[in-house]
Amino acid sequence: MTTVLQHVVRRSILRPFAKSFSSGSPLVDVQVNDKTGVAIVKMGRAPVNGLNTELLGALNDTFDSLEKNKATGMILSSSIPNIYSAGLDISEMYNGTPENLTKFWNTLQSMWINLYSTPLPTVALINGNAPAGGCLLAMSCEYRVMVGSKFVIGLNETQLGLFAPKWFQDTMVSIIGPRQTELALTSGKLFSAQEALKIGLIDELVASEEEALASSDKFFGLFKRIPGYARGQTKNFVRAEVLDWLLKNREHDTKVFLNSIQLPHVQKGLGLYLQSLKKK
Numbered sequence: 001m002t003t004v005l006q007h008v009v010r011r012s013i014l015r016p017f018a019k020s021f022s023s024g025s026p027l028v029d030v031q032v033n034d035k036t037g038v039a040i041v042k043m044g045r046a047p048v049n050g051l052n053t054e055l056l057g058a059l060n061d062t063f064d065s066l067e068k069n070k071a072t073g074m075i076l077s078s079s080i081p082n083i084y085s086a087g088l089d090i091s092e093m094y095n096g097t098p099e100n101l102t103k104f105w106n107t108l109q110s111m112w113i114n115l116y117s118t119p120l121p122t123v124a125l126i127n128g129n130a131p132a133g134g135c136l137l138a139m140s141c142e143y144r145v146m147v148g149s150k151f152v153i154g155l156n157e158t159q160l161g162l163f164a165p166k167w168f169q170d171t172m173v174s175i176i177g178p179r180q181t182e183l184a185l186t187s188g189k190l191f192s193a194q195e196a197l198k199i200g201l202i203d204e205l206v207a208s209e210e211e212a213l214a215s216s217d218k219f220f221g222l223f224k225r226i227p228g229y230a231r232g233q234t235k236n237f238v239r240a241e242v243l244d245w246l247l248k249n250r251e252h253d254t255k256v257f258l259n260s261i262q263l264p265h266v267q268k269g270l271g272l273y274l275q276s277l278k279k280k
């Protein structure tokens, strides 16, 4: 089992930065700014950036490579208009075999561990709707900028007859606190951009992608004179409790997912929800 401390030490050892970079997947586009070393990672799985095993794996590989190649920061965004991510791909969870469900969930866990614990400064540039797993991605970054006021963000799992796993919940608690998280999660609330700003679920609401990039630059600028090692250690210690739970309980968490998702009434609800989306 990997402890948080081993995790922190392993991930603080960075090699020189490579200028050219390819994510190795058509689902993830990566552009690295040669001058600053900041990478813009854009998810591009049409139609809605549904997080299936392939996209989750590609994101995970991308985060690994950016760290190994010593990028100086990462902006996580989307190349699909009006969509950040529709969250977990429901078709992966509907009628899946135990083997596929296990692989799917383990890939999600690995991606999240990598994203949540990366020593790189991270910004979510939220340029579209971000329900459920989409919200988790954004919340796992350090700073959240939403572009345009027409989008929603939140953990709406209960609306699907599911519940947000403990580490999804804890990630939200660390941002908006237990009281607001309980209210939001039990009702499956999707926050409007204004509401999300007011409650602190997003840090900034801007009108254009250019403004969002300027805000990101400003955020990265905060660390110009801070040694990366010191920043990385601090981030990991602040995040240790939430991270540590999943590192220590991965198998248990997978079992809870498998048991819950395969319940007949949960499967029935997922089927109906998928149908309702397709009927729109």
Ligand SMILES: CC/C=C\CC/C=C/CC(=O)SCCNC(=O)CCNC(=O)[C@H](O)C(C)(C)COP(=O)(O)OP(=O)(O)OC[C@H]1O[C@@H](n2cnc3c(N)ncnc32)[C@H](O)[C@@H]1OP(=O)(O)O
Pocket: 047, 048, 050, 083, 085, 086, 087, 088, 089, 090, 091, 129, 131, 132, 133, 134, 156, 157, 160, 162, 163, 164, 165, 256, 257, 260, 261, 274, 277, 278, 279, 280
């Ligand atoms: C341990 C506890 C157990 C389990 C925990 C499980 C945790 C789950 C977390 C999740 O992430 S669950 C996913 C929750 N996501 C949602 O509720 C979002 C659903 N989607 C939408 O609300 C909308 O699609 C949108 C606002 C994101 C975009 O709207 P719009 O641009 O109007 O697109 P459409 O609705 O027409 O969708 C286009 C297309 O995509 C399909 N689709 C949408 N979302 C998903 C999804 N999450 N998974 C799979 N497929 C999705 C939709 O059915 C349409 O399909 P067509 O075949 O009609 O093209």
